[in-house]
Amino acid sequence: MDLTYKQEDLAFRDQVRTFLKENLPDELRRKVLARKRLTKDESIRWHRILNKQGWVAPGWPVEYGGTGWSGLQRHIWSEECALAGAPPVLGFGVNLLAPVLMGFASEEQKRYYLPRILNADDWWCQGYSEPGAGSDLASLKTRAVRQGDHYIVNGQKTWTTLGQHANMIFCLVRTGTEGPKQVGISFLLIDMNTPGITVRPIITLDEAHEVNEVFFDDVKVPVENLVGEENKGWTYAKFLLGHERTGIAAIGYSKRELKRLKQYAMRQQTNGVSLLADPAFSRKVAQVEIELMALEMTALSLVADGASKKIGPESSLLKVKGTEISQAISELFVEAAGPAALAFDKAYLDGDSEHSVTGDDESAALAAHYFNLRKITIFGGSNEIQKNVISKMILGL
Numbered sequence: 001m002d003l004t005y006k007q008e009d010l011a012f013r014d015q016v017r018t019f020l021k022e023n024l025p026d027e028l029r030r031k032v033l034a035r036k037r038l039t040k041d042e043s044i045r046w047h048r049i050l051n052k053q054g055w056v057a058p059g060w061p062v063e064y065g066g067t068g069w070s071g072l073q074r075h076i077w078s079e080e081c082a083l084a085g086a087p088p089v090l091g092f093g094v095n096l097l098a099p100v101l102m103g104f105a106s107e108e109q110k111r112y113y114l115p116r117i118l119n120a121d122d123w124w125c126q127g128y129s130e131p132g133a134g135s136d137l138a139s140l141k142t143r144a145v146r147q148g149d150h151y152i153v154n155g156q157k158t159w160t161t162l163g164q165h166a167n168m169i170f171c172l173v174r175t176g177t178e179g180p181k182q183v184g185i186s187f188l189l190i191d192m193n194t195p196g197i198t199v200r201p202i203i204t205l206d207e208a209h210e211v212n213e214v215f216f217d218d219v220k221v222p223v224e225n226l227v228g229e230e231n232k233g234w235t236y237a238k239f240l241l242g243h244e245r246t247g248i249a250a251i252g253y254s255k256r257e258l259k260r261l262k263q264y265a266m267r268q269q270t271n272g273v274s275l276l277a278d279p280a281f282s283r284k285v286a287q288v289e290i291e292l293m294a295l296e297m298t299a300l301s302l303v304a305d306g307a308s309k310k311i312g313p314e315s316s317l318l319k320v321k322g323t324e325i326s327q328a329i330s331e332l333f334v335e336a337a338g339p340a341a342l343a344f345d346k347a348y349l350d351g352d353s354e355h356s357v358t359g360d361d362e363s364a365a366l367a368a369h370y371f372n373l374r375k376i377t378i379f380g381g382s383n384e385i386q387k388n389v390i391s392k393m394i395l396g397l
């Protein structure tokens with residue numbers, strides 16, 4: 001298999017680079033590269049710039065507003081976005097909910113929600129996990145009881161990413177109690193402004209407000225907000241999880257961070273010798289680089305034209321390796337920074353102040369970033385669960 005870029009791929013890459021150069025606002029780019037937290041408005045701003053160009057949902061079928069790009073072109077697009085320091089799009093709508101709607105929703109739901117997802121008219125969050133249902137998701141207990149034209153929802157979701165910004169949540173709820181626990185789950189779209197919903201922040205190790213608990217007390221949800229059939233939600237839930245893992249490998253992001261790590265380590269000098277020249281440190285950097293190259297080759301072989309279009313259990317391989325590599329780079333950054341990484345300037349991280357109190361802006365966000373990245377081996381299906389998938393589905397054990 002030929003994994004080098006052809007002339008037309010290089011031309012596509014140039015087109016993408018030109019677009020990013022001309023349209024990515026400098027203040028957003030600088031904030032992303034400084035590892036600062038984006039506001040809701042900033043995230044929506046970039047999403048809408050992409051929508052105007054027709055590039056916000058490259059993976060969607062053209063009929064719904066996708067680009068018609070090949071797998072390789074999509075790979076190039078996400079890599080170039082990461083290298084340029086572009087913010088992510090609102091992924092819960094574009095990457096997770098939309099495929100479920102396209103596959104299982106009514107025509108009316110598709111007509112209503114899909115254009116709104118493209119234009120970020122709704123901010124979606126994901127209501128899957130509960131205190132007793134994470135890896136074992138089918139144990140979820142949030143109940144939805146049908147009363148006339150409504151469901152009455154009671155229960156609790158947790159780890160709801162950016163739920164504080166959301167006006168809509170897609171939820172797995174229990175509508176039946178007969179038979180195995182996978183049966184009796186339904187997929188509901190719920191307006192977050194409905195009376196009875198409470199969102200409570202969970203502050204993470206990096207002092208960020210990124211996740212929440214969401215409580216439902218007698219929340220009335222119109223039956224037309226059910227997606228697909230009642231009690232068939234587990235099928236849709238699994239379909240969505242397959243989409244959640246693809247893209248989580250963040251190869252472009254790791255390439256960018258590795259390059260920045262080398263530049264950073266080069267500038268850390270002891271007695272005139274750069275840290276990058278230190279054999280013990282440079283060996284670790286080389287090890288990560290080798291693993292990243294191997295991951296990129298694996299990903300390219302999966303998306304290259306001629307290879308199977310739909311990525312199956314291989315997405316688990318990409319997820320495990322990609323997240324391990326991203327974490328390893330963040331660890332090396334902290335190692336390279338030494339005590340400078342200890343600075344923890346919340347005002348700087350939240351974008352409330354332009355510069356860190358320490359004066360060393362580049363190091364100020366490293367510890368928070370390191371702590372924040374602990375999540376990536378947990379969400380999207382923990383890496384242990386992905387290894388179970390690999391052993392069963394790929395290795396046949």
Ligand SMILES: Cc1cc2nc3c(=O)[nH]c(=O)nc-3n(C[C@H](O)[C@H](O)[C@H](O)COP(=O)(O)OP(=O)(O)OC[C@H]3O[C@@H](n4cnc5c(N)ncnc54)[C@H](O)[C@@H]3O)c2cc1C
Binds near residue numbers: 125131158378379381
């Ligand atoms: C930052 C963050 C953001 C998140 N955002 C969302 C969100 O927006 N919406 C949402 O619904 N959820 C979200 N999640 C939840 C996430 O999907 C769950 O945390 C994840 O599925 C793991 O579930 P758990 O936390 O309950 O851990 P558990 O399932 O209790 O697992 C605990 C440990 O046991 C291991 N383990 C469990 N079962 C097995 C097994 N069968 N074999 C081997 N090891 C096993 C796990 O790998 C883990 O190490 C988020 C989580 C985090 C950390």
